[in-house]
Amino acid sequence: MPKTKKLTIKKHLKLTPTIFELTLTGDDFSEVKYGQFINLKLTTKYLRRPISICDFNESELIITYKILGEGTKLLSELKVGNEIDCMYPLGNGFDLEDDLTNPVIIGGGIGVPPLVGLYNYLRKIGKQPQVFLGFRNADEVIYREKFQAEDLNIYLNNNEIYQEVQKREYSTYFACGPTLFLDSLVKNLNHGQLLVEERMGCGIGICMGCSRKVGENKYKRVCVEGPMFFSEELAYELENKNL
């Protein structure tokens, strides 16, 4: 059940000139699921900001964000000890009942952090997921250290990733990244789970601002029935471009 609560900034790290990692405390987060998101209220901005959860434990929630506009710029200026009005946990998260016999993790840019918690979980239950991460250039590479070197493949060209994954055997891929990147995965790979991004009004399913079509007369709200969509669902919009 989602709730609103003021959380306190415990750590605020600058990973690159535009990417920051924020650790929040002030609640028990053990009910959170991998792939869910949090909706932050900045005092001077009207709408909340939805940001994916990177990782969590009982007492800490980590989010990683990139400065893309005025809101994330303001967020980056907040200091350790400051409080933020947060609404969480939101969205469906990854489906861990799916076929996990041979999982693959695929991340692009700022889409990498929401896969970190999932990766740790998969390792913990004895899986060895192959990880494929794409970044625009060497300066933007983050979180190399969060993955075991033996699992990790890093690319500076996102287009190479689906071609590499196609060569492997996998049961399910788990992905997050820019829309065009995710589209390339949906078009070229088999079954997967993808975290998508959309402009939201509320984050709790009441405004219908983020509905995606997943079939004839079928829609899902990114904020409630998403942000995780199965590749088969996202294929519908790609195959029916002129909706």
Added chain:
Amino acid sequence: MSLKIKICNLEFKNPILGASGTFGYGKEMHDFYDINILGSFSTKGTTLNPRFGNPLPRIAEIEGGLINSIGLQNPGIAHVLAHELEWLKEKVDYKVILNIGGHSIADYVECVEIATKNPLVGIIELNVSCPNVQEGGINFGTDEELLKEVVTKVCAVATVPVFVKLTPNVTNIVKMAKICETAGASGLTLINTYVGMRIDINKARPIIANKQGGVSGPCIKPMALKAVYDIYEAVDIPIIGVGGIQNTNDVIEMMMAGASLVQIGSQNLIDPYICATIIEELETTIQKLGYQDINEIIGIAHHNK
């Protein structure tokens, strides 16, 4: 002190209502608090047939508000009565305000004919102003003849009070209000959103896929108040005030302008508990201002000019 308000032979336990499009059909909000504490709420705009709505992005933020271009996404009246209202009747002891949109007079009439028979529907709120639906929604609220025709025909088939939710995107909203009253409307909901847009300067194109959308939020509150104030003097039917209400004082301000009931809209998106908070504060706040009865404040600003 009681917060009860009575209009059109309907009793509301308090004047606080959720506004259409910011409250769904109640289900999501019920996860946050018991929605039976409300006076009532206005449902998501519902049409005769299901609609997916407009392409994405549908939302853009502005200073003091947002622009939306949802395009009346809803599962259609038959589904709403069979599922959403079925669920709701177990949860609330009040009747709801069913917001209805349409693309032709025949659509409106047929939709209202179906909806008016449902025992949970207390008021039909006619959305004649949704600025998002290109095939005509805008015309009903901005064209005097069309407005008169749709209100007359809907009132002829409705067995519950009909409130017309007017668009402010007209030269003279008072005139539109009088047309509705003459055509048989039992009340008015004032106001719907203003048409507006934003442009993404990096992409050099409108943020919203449909280019324009409806502006809501605290930035429209002064204009909403003015519409309620002016129309209160011009008509004898009750007014539901809506537009940029963020807190208890805003509710009182709207009631003093002439609203009998007040809808909370965009603020629900940011603070889902806002209606509950206002209901908790309202009685004390009114008492502190020196009033014995909530009904005293309705339109009081007109007597103290």
